[in-house]
Amino acid sequence: MSNEELRHEQEFIDLLYARLAEMRTGAAATVTEALPREGNNAQARLERDVLVAEQSGLLAAFDAGEHGLCFGRLLFRDGRDHHIGRIGIRRDDAERTPLVIDWRADVARPFYLATGHTPMGLRRRRHLTTEGRRVTALHDEILDLADAVRTGHEGSDADAVLLAALDAARTGRMHDIVQTIQAEQDAIIRAPHDGILVVEGGPGTGKTVVALHRAAYLLYAHREQLARRAVLIVGPNPAFLGYIGEVLPSLGETGVLLATPAELFPGVTATGTETAEAAEIKGRAAMADALAHFVQDRQTLPDPAIVIDHDDGELRLDADLARAARRHARAADLPHNLARPHFAFHVIDALTAQLTERLGADPYGGPNLLGPDDIAQLGKAIALSPDVHGAIEELWPALTPQQLVADYLAEPVHLPDADADAIRRTAGGWTPADIPLLDEAAELLGEDDAAARAAAEARRQEQIAYAQGVLDLSYGSRTQEFEDRDDEESEVLAARDLMDAERLADRQEEADHRTAAERAAADRTWAFGHIIVDEAQELSEMAWRLLMRRCPMRSMTLVGDPTQTAEPGGCGTWESILAPYAGDRWHHVRLGVNYRTPTEIMELAARVPRSADPAFAPPRSIRSTGVRPWARRTDDLAGAVAEAVAHEASEAGRLAVIAPHSHCAALSAALPDASAGAAPDLTSPVVVIDPRQAKGLEFDTVLVVEPAEFGASDLYVALTRATQRLGVLHTEPLPAALSELSEPGTGASDR
């Protein structure tokens, strides 16, 4: 009986892969055939673009479906029977019968939510475990007690598949969890996309992985809107982004930009370093006021008056004239560079009036002798005078954000002296904390991009006309939809049904040039459709100002754990972060189960925050391994670490040595095979990293070195990175929270 079930499922999976191969070949052939069609034939070009745009997106999704294509099956009491997979696939029949349903479709939801108590219409839920294209195991859960059918795969613990996933050796890359999403996680993944959702939870509660699945879900549920506006995912450092970078492509989603906060000002690479104190000061909201005042400082008054030797007579630009022009320009309430023409026009008008008065004065006291044409002529000459322009530039200079912030940091003003001393820059490049300052400066200065915008609009109108032609043509060549967006009700759709000419024009722009995510990466003023911020607790007030500008719709998911805050500039409570932007209109959810760290390790790690807050409650670990964390005191740190690594390396998976930054170089010298440095290769079997680099990551085995030199939150982060084994190596006495650790294999305390 049971082998027969397995055989049936295998036949189904074979059928599925055959269908996938068919679809992939079809899409690839279409693209290959279409691409050479170029030349001057406009119609051929139109056809080609339609085909390529439609088929290339499908290819990415088909590739994603290659692994773990189908992992579940739902048998409903009413006879419906659906397989659930990574992407939706339909048969090539007249009805386009669904073969496998996308995990994000509503009909797939009982796979994650149904319980014996609330079966959601299910009779039976099946988990299919596959290795490559081979079905290796089935787990059946009976949800309808009246169901007497038995397949021989019942009875296994419902958590068996989850526990197997959690226990598996790590690879140095995060994997998707579509097979084992838990109910509390599902609710977050599918929460409405409007507004701000804060997801809080302790280490290992799945905040990151849930946020990534939420991005995949939102791109599915709001495809048109989000594919055009792109989704931004902000993570703490490049190694972390590399670690999570494969999850969304494995779910068939590529319209996402991953960036660290230091990468969010296009054209500037922030590789400089500075003290934590300087970064903290630069992160304060007060910097926005200081910069705003500094911009005003650049709107100066002449002292003494500027005298310009003009062809028609001397012009005198004194403080009164400049003050009136400045008042006029400031009243326009525009950013500095955009208000500059107002200042310039006022100065030119005033100088023209000055000259008119002098040249046209009637010696007999009558009205001015110059007519309007003469005055216009005088004004023109003044407006073209390089000296007048020089004077305007001196009093109201055109500024770039880089210039403004560099000048400001050379001599910081509008700050208490001690703060100014801490951030004064004598040398070195841009630092991550400078990025929000540059962005603030860009806002204060405004970008005088009127000409660029007019050109872009003209280009866009051309594209809309072009797209209209594309739509007319595509109507005759309808293609299939691969996914089950509307489940049973879904129909065969073609480009014409999905979008109007304007939207297609946007699509064409993407197809012809760059993806929305790539365009977004290069555009400081891009408004993202949704932003996900991981380790959100680390961001400064200034960084929040930047991010909020990137998301005027305030459609955001913020993920974090205040107990893991490492940056001194990280701003306190969610209330204080969000009040300026959303008042109290945001939602807060908490994840309470630790899927990473076994009980033995979590109990130890929790003592760190508990020494400051006795009421601290860690997330509940879902599993225990029976392996106790250990500590070893040594006089030869590098030697002891090398020995421990050699010993632990016999275990499967990945090992991390997490040491204070100052020890990392010496330790990596003692471990020649380990990957280390600013951008360690996390897929290497052994890495040496500092606690900041360890944020968000996980390893099978972790060796924490010299914990007495860690700050409390860094130590908490370091101790919670292991999925299996934790050891501590030290020369100095252990911090109190770890004092009960004993030597491996002994019960005795190490102190």
Ligand SMILES: Nc1ncnc2c1ncn2[C@@H]1O[C@H](COP(=O)(O)OP(=O)(O)OP(=O)(O)O)[C@@H](O)[C@H]1O
């Ligand atoms: N439902 C699940 N099924 C399988 N694995 C899961 C599930 N939920 C979480 N995990 C795994 O648990 C581990 C921890 O998840 P994740 O890194 O997202 O946690 P986190 O809350 O962001 O942790 P931290 O704050 O410590 O960085 C990951 O390996 C993740 O794949």
